[in-house]
Amino acid sequence: MRADLEIIQQWIGPGSHVLDLGCGDGTLLQYLQQERQTTGFGLEINPDHITECLARGVPVIEQNLDTQGLANFDDDSFDTVLMTQALQAVRRPDVVLDEMMRLGREGIVTFPNFAHWRLRWYLMRRGRMPESETLPHHWYDTPNIHLCTFKDFEALCHQKNFRIRNRTVVDGEHQDRWLSRLWPNFLGQIAIYRITRGD
Numbered sequence: 001m002r003a004d005l006e007i008i009q010q011w012i013g014p015g016s017h018v019l020d021l022g023c024g025d026g027t028l029l030q031y032l033q034q035e036r037q038t039t040g041f042g043l044e045i046n047p048d049h050i051t052e053c054l055a056r057g058v059p060v061i062e063q064n065l066d067t068q069g070l071a072n073f074d075d076d077s078f079d080t081v082l083m084t085q086a087l088q089a090v091r092r093p094d095v096v097l098d099e100m101m102r103l104g105r106e107g108i109v110t111f112p113n114f115a116h117w118r119l120r121w122y123l124m125r126r127g128r129m130p131e132s133e134t135l136p137h138h139w140y141d142t143p144n145i146h147l148c149t150f151k152d153f154e155a156l157c158h159q160k161n162f163r164i165r166n167r168t169v170v171d172g173e174h175q176d177r178w179l180s181r182l183w184p185n186f187l188g189q190i191a192i193y194r195i196t197r198g199d
Contacts, residue, residue, distance in 0.1 A: 002085060003170040004110045004190050011108060011166065011194055012036050016079040016174060019103060021065060021096070022086030025049050033058070066091040070099040078104040084188070087111045089143045094156060097195075101162060106196045113169075115149035115185045122143065140179035150185040161198035168192045170194075 013020065016038045018112065020029050023042025025047035026049070032038040044050050052061035063072075081104035087093045088111050100107040112134040112135055135147075137157045150167075157164055169188030184191070 001028075002194050007048070007168055007170070007192055008082065008084065008110070009036070012038060012080055014018045014038075016040075017077070018103050019043070019073070019078045019081045021070075021100070022081040022083075022089070023049070023053065023058070023060060023082075024054035026060065027060045028082070028084065029053070030056045047074075059152040065096055068116065069095075070103060073103050075102055076105065080104055081107045082109075083107070084110045084114065088146050088148065090146070093146050093148075094160070097156070097160065097162070101195070101197050106165065106194060107162075108192070108194050109153075110190055110192045111148065111153070112187065113149055113188050113191045114147040114152070116171075116189050117186050118189075150191050153191060157193075157195060162195045163196060163198050164193060164195055166192075 009028065009031060012032055015034050016036065018029070018032060018038045018040035020040070020042040023029055023044050024046075025067040026042060029038075029040070029042050031069070039096065041061060042053060043061050043063045043065070044053065045062060045064050050060050050062055083100065087096065087109055090096050097107070100109075110136050118132060119135070123130055137143065154164065167184065169192065170190040171187060
C-alpha cells in the first residue's frame with residue numbers, strides 16, 4: 001500500500017461508513033473493509049480501475065465529480081469522505097471540498113505538494129514544468145490541473161472555516177519525518193490532511 005494510504009488507514013475508526021472519491025483500484029477500501037470492518041464504497045471514472053475494484057469485492061459507482069457532482073448523496077451520509085491524490089485533478093477543488101464536508105463528519109485529503117524542494121530545484125535548473133515520481137506527466141498531458149502547496153490548501157481551509165485536525169507528510173516512501181513536519185511546504189512530497197467543519 002502507498003505510504004500516504006498507510007497513514008490514512010490509521011485515522012479510520014472501526015465500523016466507519018466511508019466514501020472514497022476517486023478510489024482508484026480499490027486498494028484502500030479493500031483494506032479498510034477487511035481490517036477495520038468499514039462499510040461504504042468508492043467513486044471512480046477509470047473503467048480499468050472500476051474492474052479492479054469489482055475484482056477486489058469493493059463496491060464502486062462510476063461517477064464523474066466534475067460533471068455529476070455529489071448531489072445524489074444526502075447530508076451527513078458518511079463518517080469519513082476520502083480523496084487521495086485526486087483533488088488536483090478535479091475542475092473545482094473548492095466545490096469538491098464543500099461537498100466532502102457536507103457529506104461526511106470528516107474528510108481526508110492527500111495531494112502532491114508543488115512547493116516540494118525537488119520540484120523547485122527542477123524548475124530553477126531546467127526552466128521547465130517539473131516531472132517527478134508524484135507528478136510523472138508532461139505539462140500538456142497531465143490530469144493534474146490545479147497544483148497547490150501546503151500553504152495554498154491551508155489558506156482555503158481557513159477561508160471555508162474547515163478545521164485541520166491532523167496534518168502530516170510523506171517524502172518519497174518515508175512517512176512523516178521530523179524535518180518534513182518542521183518544514184512541510186518545502187520538504188513534504190505528499191500532503192495529508194484530516195479536516196472537519198469548523199465549530
